[in-house]
Amino acid sequence: MMKIKMTVLLICFFVIGLISWQQPDLKASIERGQKVYETYCLGCHQSDGSGVPRLNPPLSKTTYVTGDKKKLITVVLAGLDTEIEINGEVYNNVMAPHDFLKDQEIADVLTYVRNSFGNKAAAITPADVKNVRASLTKK
Numbered sequence: 001m002m003k004i005k006m007t008v009l010l011i012c013f014f015v016i017g018l019i020s021w022q023q024p025d026l027k028a029s030i031e032r033g034q035k036v037y038e039t040y041c042l043g044c045h046q047s048d049g050s051g052v053p054r055l056n057p058p059l060s061k062t063t064y065v066t067g068d069k070k071k072l073i074t075v076v077l078a079g080l081d082t083e084i085e086i087n088g089e090v091y092n093n094v095m096a097p098h099d100f101l102k103d104q105e106i107a108d109v110l111t112y113v114r115n116s117f118g119n120k121a122a123a124i125t126p127a128d129v130k131n132v133r134a135s136l137t138k139k
């Protein structure tokens with residue numbers, strides 16, 4: 001009986017340790033991402049992610065931002081120039097590719113966006129970006 005309790009306790013400590021070890025990472029990524037955002041995205045998508053009506057779509061609660069990671073990473077790497085409907089509004093404008101940004105910078109900026117402007121979605125890692133970048137250059 002004692003042994004089981006000890007095991008459960010140890011597992012609890014392990015899980016809590018793991019969570020608190022990952023949180024500072026997430027916070028640091030979001031902080032770095034905000035700087036990337038202010039440099040490369042703010043001009044079009046605005047500081048609160050609200051965008052510019054009919055010109056630049058918002059980044060709050062859109063299917064791109066909170067949805068599939070691969071699709072979201074592809075927008076930043078390859079840009080976007082097709083007609084899209086975002087939150088009920090049609091956009092037919094051009095976003096240039098941002099493939100000059102490092103994997104870490106793209107991971108940080110998207111993690112920032114996915115945890116700002118009312119969004120709550122899982123972080124993006126440099127490995128995620130690396131994979132998408134590799135799949136895009138193969139074509």
Ligand code: HEC
Nearest residue numbers: 040041044057058062064065080081082091092093094095
């Ligand atoms: C020159 C202006 C401009 C810059 C700079 C820019 N975007 Fe965009 N972005 C756009 C436009 C315009 C679209 C929509 C393109 C279309 O109509 O097909 C778009 C679309 C998007 C979308 C998909 C649609 C949505 O609203 O969910 C995401 C996500 C996005 N941009 C993120 C970013 C991020 C992150 C950065 C910075 C690394 C960035 N953009 C920089 C103009 C810009």
